[in-house]
Amino acid sequence: MAIHVPINQSTDLADVNLYDIDAVLKGLIRLHGGAWGEDLLMRFGEFVGSSEAIELAVLSNTNLPALHTRTRFGQRIDEVKYDRAYHELMAASIAHGAHSLSWRDSREGAHLVRAALLFLAFQNEAGHCCPISMTHAAIAALRKQPDIAQRWERLITSNSYDRRSIPAEQKMGLTVGMSMTESQGGSDVRANLTTAQPIDQAGAGNLYTLHGWKWFCSAPMSDFFLITAKASKGLSCFLVPRWTPDGKRNNFFILGLKDKLGNRSNASAEIQLDGALGWLIGEEGRGIPTIIEMVNHTRLDCALSSAALMRQAVLQAMHHCRYRSAFGKRLIDQPLMNNVLADLSLESEAALQLAMRVARSYDRAASDEGEALFKRIASAVAKYWICKRAPVVVADALECLGGNGYVEESPMPRLFRESPLLGIWEGSSNVICLDVLRAISTSPETLDALVPELDVSDSHLSRFVASVKNDMAGLKKILSKAATARPSRRHQEAALNVEANARLFVERLALALQASLLVRNAPDFVADAFIASRIARRGGLALGTLRATSGGGSKKIIERSFTLA
Ligand SMILES: Cc1cc2nc3c(=O)[nH]c(=O)nc-3n(C[C@H](O)[C@H](O)[C@H](O)COP(=O)(O)OP(=O)(O)OC[C@H]3O[C@@H](n4cnc5c(N)ncnc54)[C@H](O)[C@@H]3O)c2cc1C
Structure with a gap:
């Protein structure tokens, strides 16, 4: 029997340096002051794009984590065993500092370079990036309790991954x-409802015992967890170790693992704390402001991760369309496919431009009040909008591969299953939009910090920005009236309408920011196409509906997005 040999098929997109082939990312790293990190990014880009890393990503999502509550002799252990591939990815991301660079390197741009590391890691494998992101973000909350931060920070930011389940001091x-x-x-x-009682004396840095259940606890083999629980003065934040200071397993029990749509290499557990020991971080009753320090960072990571999913999905689509021919031409040369790929690339670039601009504000916030205000509001705006766009982009990119995009051997199903998660994590979309309103209501000057970012050099953009500024002024007024001691019924109703319109408001802010960044940082053909389709609304609702022009704009956008070195 002559075995059929398929023709006109694509190849794996492997052994490409994901940093080196990303002209947009490289440009942003240089623009925002991260050029010193390029050697590191080149090394990591080579790893995450290698056949070896792709294989590790597949294995860690095929051989799923398994819960072992007891040893074969009946002793309680509450351990999750992962495939070797997952540990190798953790080791590689940690060795390159994706979990810590911003805390260990004092050079300006350290947050930016760390953001790029996460962006690269996530393109290869999403699940292990959850503990990488949480480990990074935890430092921001731990620093609220300097004695505890001092005790553990060196090991948390260390470039060694130590998978052993043993007391933290020994790792x-x-x-x-x-x-x-x-x-x-x-x-x-x-x-x-989880509660906490002091063992001896109440107060910041002291040991408490915690009782309660948590419905989601990802990466349950972490060495520490920041956990919220109610103490006598209200909701508080605790650092709970897997092993107690006297070297015993903490009373931290894993009840089961979630069977999830995606993010499958990462275990997400339900846990019970039955007298688990934990140190109080910050003051009692200040749990939300303490853990918010962490959540601000993970929110930025959600935006970066969604941008990474878009980038990887668009790369896969472009790669396929360069190989595959239909109706006498390569798909990439078919005018309508060209339109789709260009539109996908626009969305992907706009996402990265916004995410990296926000990342830059994390570097500058400590020394620049305007950047601190920008960071406060723009993190939420970027988290909402970029995470909202990811599933749309990934779904259309998947379709570019036709049936080959829908089979499990392709990376596309994994990217697709991952894409709705980042919208849920760290504040689901509605919660994030309400957070934007909270930011404006508690410090109206956050809106002022956005104004210098908004470009008005294009006439459509200028009209759009004027209308967004109008929204901003109206919103500030309504929220300040509603926040008075006795707001009138009219003001209360107006505030409810503001809440109902929050998604629309945040979307418009995000589009104005993205368009302005593209005007400043991207070639005209990119900015013009974005403004025409997203701001002037000359395109349709679906992707691939850019209004074609004779200047060959789509081709240039595709070349910018996908040039193999
Ligand atoms: C894979 C995975 C891993 C996770 N890992 C962790 C983890 O490690 N640690 C952890 O703490 N959590 C974790 N979570 C939980 C996640 O953070 C929550 O699912 C998320 O915060 C939403 O909370 P909820 O599921 O209770 O939904 P709800 O709070 O019930 O929200 C449901 C919906 O209602 C909307 N909503 C809520 N309030 C309002 C309002 N006032 N107005 C309008 N709409 C509103 C939300 O936006 C959402 O769309 C994980 C979740 C998943 C899926």
Whole structure:
């Protein structure tokens, strides 16, 4: 029998340096002051794009984590065993500093370079990036309790990954998870029922015992967890170790692992704390402001990760369309496919431009008040909008591969299953939009910090920006009136309408920011196409509906997005 040999098929997109082939990312790193990190990014880009790393990503999502509550002799252990491939990816991301560079390197741009590391890692494998992101973000909250931060920070930021389940003091490197969500309330953490009592004396830095259940606790093999629980003065934040200071397993029990749509290499557990020991981080009753320090960072990471999913999906689509021919031409040369790929690239670039601009503000916030205000509001705006766009972009990129995009051997199903998660994590879309309103209501000057970012050099953009500024002024007024001691009924109703319109408001802010960044940082053919389609609304609702022009704009956009070195 002559075995059929398929023709006109694509190849794996492997052994390409994901940093080196990304002209947009490289440009942003240089523009925002991260050029010193390029050697590191080149090394990591080579790893994450290698056949070896792709194989590790596949294995860690095929051989899924498994819960072992007891040894074969019946002793309780509550351990999750992962495939070797997952550990190798953790080791590589940690060795390159994706979990810590911003805390260890004092050069300006350290947050930016770390953001790029995460962006690269996520393109290869999403699941292990969850503990990488949480470990990084935890430092921001731990620093609220300097004695505890001092005790553990060196090991948490160490470039060694130590997978062993042993007391933290004996390890070469530590990872940190976080658990706030309970079954009766995730977004509304005030509904937390987990309790905490001081062992000896109440107060910051002291040991407490925690009792309760948490509905989601990802990366349950982390060495520490930041956990919210109610103490006598209200919701508080605790650092709970897997092993107690006297070297015993903490009373931290894993009840089961979630069977999830995606993010499958990462275990997400339900846990019970039955007298687990934990140190109080910050003051009692200040749990939300403490853990928010962490959440601000993970929110930025959600935006970066969604941008990474878009980038990887668009790369896969472009690669396929360069190989595959239909109706006498390569797909990439078919005018309508050209339109789709260009539109996907626009969305992908706009996402990265916004995410990296926000990342830059994390570097500058400590020394620049305007950047601190920008960071406060723009993190939420970017988290909402970029995460909202990811599933749309990934779904259309998947379709570019036709049936080959829908089979499990392709990377596309994994990217697709991952894409809705980042919208849910770290504040689901509505919660994030309400957070934007909260930021404006508590410090109206956050809106002022956005104004210098908004470009008005294009006439459409200028009209759009004027209308967004108008929204901003109206919103500030309504929110300040509604915040008075006795707001009138009219003001209360107006505030409810503001809340109902929050998604629309945040979307418009995000589009104005993205368009302005593209005008400043991208070639005219990119900015013009974005403004024509997203601002002047000359295109349609679906992707691939850019209005074609005779200047060959789509081809140039595609070349910018996908030039193999
Ligand atoms: C894979 C995975 C891993 C996770 N890992 C962790 C973890 O490690 N640690 C952890 O703490 N949590 C974790 N979570 C939980 C996650 O953070 C929550 O699911 C999320 O915060 C939403 O909470 P919820 O599920 O209780 O939904 P709810 O809070 O019930 O929200 C449901 C919907 O209602 C909307 N909503 C809520 N309030 C309002 C409002 N006022 N107005 C309008 N709409 C509103 C939300 O936006 C959402 O769309 C994980 C979740 C997943 C899926």
